[in-house]
Amino acid sequence: MPKINTNSFAKKTTLNELKKRGFDIKKISRDFLVNQKIINVRGCNSDNRWARKDRAIGWNRINPEKFDYLVCVSFNSNFKNVRYFIFSKEETEKFPNVIWKNTPELKDLTLKQNDEESNRIIESSKDRWDKII
Secondary structure (H helix, E strand, O other): OOOOOHHHHHHHHHHHHHHHOOOOEEEEOOEEEEOOEEEEEEEEEOOOHHHHHHOEEEEEEEOHHHOOEEEEEEEOOOOOOOEEEEEEHHHHOOOOEOOOOOOOOOEEEEEEOOOHHHHHHHHOOEOOHHHOO
């Protein structure tokens, strides 16, 4: 089986979910345009080496200035157990800043086991396709 890119898989499944919900979608650069709003998609393998070691899943280098909505997709290494977390630009602006590579404008979102705050933020956005208007 050919190796599948994490973000390619995330974008493909998100595109399918948006179509299933009746959205009119246009591809622009690396994002989607839905109802004149830019949708950025990020993927995360929830059982890769880093996730198992730190007991966490996450998405990083998020730039809220480049989109209106963010769809974070998590899945296991077999591309099963797919979960979607939808955030508005305003919500992502509240994420912690990335603390590496001199990129203070970029944000980071990590779901750590036993971290109530990050669990609350992420779980409250699970399958919230209704945010995309």
